[in-house]
Amino acid sequence: MYYPNIDKINSKDEVIKENLAIQLYGKRIYEGQTVGEYLLEFLLVFLGCNDGKGGFNLKHGLNDQVKYITNPNIGLKRFIFFENSKNENRHDIDRMASDELNRLLMENIDSEKFSVNQVLYQIKDLFYGFNLITKQRSWFAQSMMPLCKDLVFCEAQNNTSRKRMDYYPEESSKINSSVDKDFAFTKHSFLGRGGEVYYMHLLQGLQEMTDASESLKIAVELDNRIRGLLSSFPHFEVLSKYIQNKWNDYLTEHMHKKVSSESKNWVQEYHVQKMDCHWIKSNYVKAAPYSIKELRNILSSTINPLEKLELINIGIILQMFRLMINEAYFVATGCNENKPVWLVQVPAIDKVNPKVKMMAVKYYSKIENYMTNALSIQLDNQKAMSSDESSDDRNADIKKLKDAYKNSHKLMRKIGKDIGLITPITGQNMRFTITDDIMRYLVLSLIEPSTSITLDSFLAKLYEHYGIVIREEEYTRHYRSLDSNEVYAPSLIKNLEEFTIQLRNNGYLKELSDATAIVMNPYDKED
Known part of the structure; x- marks a missing residue:
């Protein structure tokens, strides 16, 4: 299981x-x-x-159990985010550490046109320009685009003890050994698994x-x-390693060592987190x-590396939704040989077809119903396995379901709206739609580089991989696979027309004749 x-x-x-x-x-x-x-x-x-x-x-x-290790690179993270973050949780110990690293770096800057301070902040701005997640978070909870290995930061959360920490504890000349350690690295609040x-x-x-x-x-x-x-970004790799290594060298010389102090690799041991x-x-x-x-x-595919990272991110989310939706469908229906329909309303050039819209709303609602029903079944299974006498508490059951909804269909709503898969952003009649970015991912992930397939084959792949339905043929095929009566949806003809327009406008569709069109991945294959 x-x-x-x-x-x-x-x-x-x-x-x-x-x-x-x-x-x-x-x-x-x-x-x-x-x-x-x-x-x-x-x-x-x-x-x-x-x-x-x-x-x-x-x-x-x-x-x-699958285990992994990670280096939080707190020195580098502090260098990038500390001065650009909100004042809350910018504690004195980190302010002094930030100032010390700035000083170390400025000692090694040589410039004729700019002051060393200007160069330092140009470097900071260069990094910060590629931030991925800042929002209103404290500096240690912010994230970078993964431009190189050293910029893939693990989660770090504040410990209240940092507010009271001294950079030089007890009038010592040695740095507090908790300067980069006293964070919660394993709580999974933002990096939620x-x-x-x-x-x-x-x-x-x-x-x-x-x-x-x-x-x-x-x-x-x-x-x-x-x-x-x-x-793909060697300049960031060199800069990142240089900054973190400068900080590591400083810690080696000035920190009060409490961990494996006899080891030659004590700095690495000090930083590494086991997850x-x-x-x-x-x-x-x-x-x-x-x-x-x-x-x-x-x-x-020979896509620009930044675009490739963005597409992979979209793909991970779509694939996560696929896993969740299919599992909910299986638990709710007992059917493990089929999948639910993702009926996608393609954005219209002019007027939205109301019949297609209502179909998309109906089938999105079905998916959420599978997810809520599956959670109810899971609750029954939990109660059947539990020896807890309070398991028949109705109020407790309702609370469990509400808590689960946040991590099920309500989470899908939020993330789906963020990537443009679910519309509207607010209000009723939620449904699946397709943005240019999502279409780009689907074309480039389902078709090998420098190859093409017929439009019919592409639409069949969308259904095979995800259950995505654009036109009537896959819609009818779905119900036929369930041994259902023949079901038709002629209104989806307009949906298919809009889809071909979107493909053509994005450069993925080539019409060979009135009856034949091909969808192509225009990128070469990387060596």
């Missing part, structure tokens, strides 16, 4: 105490997570697995492949391409071939 086997890493008694959504979908995404953090968390796990060597360990035991789930989903898919040599080949390819993507993933549903393996193929196609 779960991957890895929870009997080996958690007792079932502990699992049934979890939020109902976590029981249903695995130890997974959290309501506080934002769009960019799915990608960051995936990269954290990818880079930190195998004792920090990174990649996909195909020999990982099916009964073993969505990226961990995606990593385990890919690993599960690679391990379950029947051809071991093909599995290894794909794992190595993914490894090389992800590392190559994170090496762990938990579990996902074993049923997710059915979608893994699609997820792996989509990621391979995006990574192998």
